[in-house]
Amino acid sequence: MSAGAVIVPIWDGSDGDASHQPDRTTHKLVDPPTLYLEKVGTLWMIHLGKARAGVKYKLDRLPQGYRMYEKPRHNDPAHVDKWLYGHPNHKFFDSPNRFFPHFLYLMEHGGDNMGCLCTLCQTKGGGRIPRLSSGSAQSPPANVAKPRGKPPKLRPDMNSSRVDEEGTPDVYRNLIDKLERTTILDEAIKETMSLDWRAEQKLLPKAITRMSNQAAWIPRVGELVLFVRTIPEGEEFRRGRDTGQFARYKSETEDLIGPILWEAGVVGQPAVEALELKDLVLETTKEYDVNYSGFRVEPLPDPNGRSKNESLKHKYLPLHHLRPFVFWKEILQGIEEKDWHPTINHCRKVMRSFSLLGKHRFKGTWPSASIYCQGMYIGSELILVGDVVRLMPKPYEMECTDVLKITAIKLKLSNLDKAGDNDYDDKHPYNSVVHIAGMGFTSAADSIEPETDVLNAMEGYDNWYAKHSADKQMEVPFSRILGRCFEGDAMMLWLPESPDGSPLADDGSNMAANLSNGLEGIREAREFSTDNDKRIGVDQGETWLWGDTRTEVLDITSFNGADVGRSDTKRDPSKWRKLIRVLEGVVDAQERQELKQKTLDRRPLRGYLAHNSLVRSAFDDLSGQGESSATTRDNSPRKRSRSVARADDSDDEEVAKVRGGQSTEPMRKKLLGVFISD
Numbered sequence: 001m002s003a004g005a006v007i008v009p010i011w012d013g014s015d016g017d018a019s020h021q022p023d024r025t026t027h028k029l030v031d032p033p034t035l036y037l038e039k040v041g042t043l044w045m046i047h048l049g050k051a052r053a054g055v056k057y058k059l060d061r062l063p064q065g066y067r068m069y070e071k072p073r074h075n076d077p078a079h080v081d082k083w084l085y086g087h088p089n090h091k092f093f094d095s096p097n098r099f100f101p102h103f104l105y106l107m108e109h110g111g112d113n114m115g116c117l118c119t120l121c122q123t124k125g126g127g128r129i130p131r132l133s134s135g136s137a138q139s140p141p142a143n144v145a146k147p148r149g150k151p152p153k154l155r156p157d158m159n160s161s162r163v164d165e166e167g168t169p170d171v172y173r174n175l176i177d178k179l180e181r182t183t184i185l186d187e188a189i190k191e192t193m194s195l196d197w198r199a200e201q202k203l204l205p206k207a208i209t210r211m212s213n214q215a216a217w218i219p220r221v222g223e224l225v226l227f228v229r230t231i232p233e234g235e236e237f238r239r240g241r242d243t244g245q246f247a248r249y250k251s252e253t254e255d256l257i258g259p260i261l262w263e264a265g266v267v268g269q270p271a272v273e274a275l276e277l278k279d280l281v282l283e284t285t286k287e288y289d290v291n292y293s294g295f296r297v298e299p300l301p302d303p304n305g306r307s308k309n310e311s312l313k314h315k316y317l318p319l320h321h322l323r324p325f326v327f328w329k330e331i332l333q334g335i336e337e338k339d340w341h342p343t344i345n346h347c348r349k350v351m352r353s354f355s356l357l358g359k360h361r362f363k364g365t366w367p368s369a370s371i372y373c374q375g376m377y378i379g380s381e382l383i384l385v386g387d388v389v390r391l392m393p394k395p396y397e398m399e400c401t402d403v404l405k406i407t408a409i410k411l412k413l414s415n416l417d418k419a420g421d422n423d424y425d426d427k428h429p430y431n432s433v434v435h436i437a438g439m440g441f442t443s444a445a446d447s448i449e450p451e452t453d454v455l456n457a458m459e460g461y462d463n464w465y466a467k468h469s470a471d472k473q474m475e476v477p478f479s480r481i482l483g484r485c486f487e488g489d490a491m492m493l494w495l496p497e498s499p500d501g502s503p504l505a506d507d508g509s510n511m512a513a514n515l516s517n518g519l520e521g522i523r524e525a526r527e528f529s530t531d532n533d534k535r536i537g538v539d540q541g542e543t544w545l546w547g548d549t550r551t552e553v554l555d556i557t558s559f560n561g562a563d564v565g566r567s568d569t570k571r572d573p574s575k576w577r578k579l580i581r582v583l584e585g586v587v588d589a590q591e592r593q594e595l596k597q598k599t600l601d602r603r604p605l606r607g608y609l610a611h612n613s614l615v616r617s618a619f620d621d622l623s624g625q626g627e628s629s630a631t632t633r634d635n636s637p638r639k640r641s642r643s644v645a646r647a648d649d650s651d652d653e654e655v656a657k658v659r660g661g662q663s664t665e666p667m668r669k670k671l672l673g674v675f676i677s678d
Contacts, residue, residue, distance in 0.1 A: 005056040008041045011395050013111020016065020016086040017541050026071055027083075033068030036084055037061075039096035040103055047104060062086075063106055088113070088541025091120050110395045110523075112543050115433045115477025169193050172371070175362045176416060179369055186363045189371070204358055208374050212386045216457045217490035218275060219267045219295060222550045224325040224347045224380035226262045227297050229315055237281070239496060245334035259335055264325060264347040268314065268560045269296035279319040280493045291316040296560065300346045303555040304534045310343065311556050323494060325380040326483045329521030330495055345532075351379040351522065352529035352536065353545040353553040354478060356411060356434070367417035373409040376434070377550050379522070381483050385409055388457040389436070390482040390515060392522075400516040401444040403464075403485045405455060407473060408437040436481060440467035440474040443515065460488010460513045479544070482522055488513035 041057040051057065062068075066086035073079045083092040084099055093099040102118035113121055171191050179185040191197035211220055219225055231237075237260060238249035247256045273286055273293035286293035294316045301310035323331050325347055332340065358374030375384040383389055383406065391402040414431045441451065441458065445465035454464050468474055486494075491513040529545075530536060535555075536545050547553035551564045558564060 005038070005058045007060050008045060008057050009060045010063065011107050011110070013109075013395060014063035014065055014106060015088050015111055015113040015541055015543065016063050017088045017090070017539075018065045018067070018086065019539075020065075020085045020087065020090045020092075021067070022069050022071070022083070022085060022092075027069040028071070030068040030070050030082065033062060033084070034058075035082060036068055036096050036099065040100050043096070043100045044104065044107070063103065063111070087120050089120055093120065108394050109477065109479060112477075112479050113541075114479050114544060115435060121431075172362075176369065176413070179362075179364045179366050180416070183366045184364070185369070187361070189360055189362055200358075204374070208358065208384055211382075212384055215275075215277075215490070216387070216484045216486050217277075217280060219270065219319075219322060219324070220382045221267055221270060222377060223267050223382055224264060224300065224350075225267060225295075225297060226264055226323040226325055226328060226331055226344075227315070227317055228260055228262060228321050229317070231283075231321065243334065244330075244497070246331060259339070261341065262323075262331060262335075262344070263299055263341045264328070264343040265297045265299040265311075265314075266554060266556070266559075267295055268298050271295055271319065275319060277489055277493070280490060281320050283318060283320055286318075290318055294318045295322060297322070298556075298559070299343045300350075300554060301556065302342070302346050303349050303553075304532075308555075308557045310346075311558055314561075324483070324486070324518075326518040326522060327494060329524065330517060345528070347380065348525045348528045349533045350529060350545070350554060351525035352533065352543065353547060354378040354434070355547040355550055355553050356409070357382070357550075359411070364413070364416075368412070368414045369416065370413070371411040373411065376409055376478065377553065378478060378481055379483070379525070383409075383481065383484060388455050388485040390485050391440075391476065392480050392482045392519070398516070398519070400482060400519050402440060402442045402467065403458060403515075404436065404474065404476065405439040405441070406436055407439065409478075410435050410437065434478040435475050436478055437473050437475040439470075441465065442467050457485045457487055460491070461515055482519060485515070491515075491517060 037059045038056065041059040042051065044059070045051040045057045062084075063086075066084055068082060068084050070080050070082045073081060081094075083094055084096075085092050087093065087102070093102070098119055102113070102116055102120065105113060105116040105118065109115075169191075171189060175185065175187065175189070178187075207221075211218075228237075234252055235248050235250055235257070237246055238256070239246050246260055248258050248260055249255070250257050271292075271294055273288055276284065278284060295318075296314055296316050298311045298314040301308045328344065328348070332344070355377045356371075356373045357376055359371050360374060361372040363370050363372065373385075375382055377383075385406050385408065388403050388405050390400050391404055393400055393402070412433050412435055441454075441464045443462040443464060451464045451466060458464055492511055495514065495517050496511060497514060530538060530543060533545060536542050545553060551559060556564065
């Protein structure tokens with residue numbers, strides 16, 4: 001290196017695999033790897049717009065796990081080839097120029113390569129995608145080889161030449177085969193022979209519509225929350241005006257009386273009675289008991305532990321007992337980790353996990369395709385198409401300034417022509433990434449006219465500016481998602497503060513919603529998850545846990561009082577397929593009558609949004625009458641059944657829509673009620 005080169009420190013975070021090395025008898029380790037340090041350092045400074053003419057740059061080191069080796073050519077020993085090893089796919093980079101796109105992606109995504117479009121990540125296969133069909137995955141099937149001869153003419157949902165581990169037609173593999181034959185394909189996804197899928201169609205669309213129409217601050221089924229079991233009469237939560245710490249406050253004596261015992265768990269059932277913004281922090285009068293007006297929350301057991309008894313200690317709680325888990329660091333400020341309830345770290349363990357929901361359309365041009373989804377669980381939250389979500393800034397940035405109005409959640413498949421006929425063959429899997437597309441907005445612009453027509457969830461913050469023209473969309477890897485953008489008033493109720501950290505004025509005039517709340521906590525929790533969730537194959541270069549269902553990701557064996565996942569021993573897909581054949585009219589009258597008498601027991605089908613009444617509803621037309629199935633609640637609205645998505649079972653129950661960000665002076669004064677003087 002020439003004298004005077006500027007040393008450029010790189011950011012922490014890497015996907016490098018130090019076990020990826022060549023034969024040391026033929027290759028020599030180059031240390032320091034000056035070629036890559038200087039070339040990549042210069043390219044990075046140029047990319048950042050910080051390079052100066054005549055100045056040379058050099059990285060202080062390569063990302064952890066990457067090493068440079070050299071080897072003389074056999075027929076020309078004077079010519080020495082140099083390669084960079086360490087890519088998790090165990091392929092090498094042959095030049096700094098080829099390595100730079102991968103390096104840049106690592107720097108901008110905290111070492112996470114999910115979604116990287118460099119040459120190696122696009123040819124590596126990215127690992128086999130989890131099972132896409134409905135139900136819960138167990139193990140690869142023994143024989144799913146591609147059939148010989150003339151391609152079958154059956155619909156993808158009925159073609160049983162390829163089946164999953166439960167014997168159900170693998171509609172996704174069939175759609176890929178159809179795409180290969182037709183070159184272009186745009187088709188709705190139907191899993192006709194899966195009773196899981198049929199049951200979901202009875203409930204999922206209505207549930208998603210209802211959640212999408214609710215305010216962003218209302219907890220959703222399957223989300224993780226902080227909760228307090230009991231708030232004694234005469235007590236409330238207060239946040240210190242100066243310290244920012246939350247504590248129990250006794251109104252009679254106007255004294256702080258100790259820390260709050262927070263637990264963490266999963267929302268099993270949402271409130272059915274309408275909610276108002278003030279319910280976030282105040283106990284309000286409700287028409288019905290808490291098991292109808294509140295939320296069922298189940299403590300989350302250790303996802304790496306064998307005992308799952310923790311989830312049996314469920315509690316019905318009003319909304320003001322709950323806080324989004326994304327704010328765990330702010331809520332627990334001042335409480336030492338040794339004093340945390342164990343469920344806090346149980347939830348932190350699953351913060352680098354995700355699962356897709358509502359896969360409904362397959363579009364592709366060979367050899368690439370996309371599976372469109374209605375939503376996805378990521379970490380503690382459920383995000384849906386139509387939501388406004390906050391985007392993670394670059395790793396070295398400490399403020400969140402960008403949001404995205406989601407228009408599509410896509411599982412993108414590429415290199416299908418390089419995949420083997422057997423999807424479970426790890427030698428040649430196809431590449432798969434999850435991307436989120438939508439309209440981008442930022443609060444960081446300074447020379448553009450601000451947007452005047454913003455969405456509800458974006459109200460209550462600074463001015464917003466479009467990140468691109470109206471006829472375009474932006475697309476980001478799912479790992480860029482920080483969480484939902486909560487309405488400004490909700491953010492101030494949960495975490496009241498002034499924009500510069502100064503004490504609040506008595507009239508609340510300097511109160512502001514902070515879009516960056518939760519950012520530091522999510523970064524820490526994701527790092528904690530990578531280090532502590534034993535299900536993440538870090539030694540194989542994995543940085544996220546990709547599950548088929550929410551129950552699999554959370555590793556729970558019961559939900560809303562019913563066995564789920566591996567504990568559900570009553571699953572009988574073979575019998576279900578026989579029942580489906582009745583619906584499809586491919587059995588005789590005698591078998592039809594016999595199967596009708598053997599209707600399924602009261603068991604949930606999948607880990608999210610399905611229960612027994614839906615199963616019966618799916619078979620109503622066995623009798624030819626098309627009657628609706630049994631109601632999902634007892635006659636008394638004060639009693640709640642053990643279904644999953646309790647609020648979404650009937651059309652006549654409405655949850656109030658609340659527009660955030662329209663703070664009035666009376667509202668600001670009410671907000672000050674969550675403060676005290678230290």
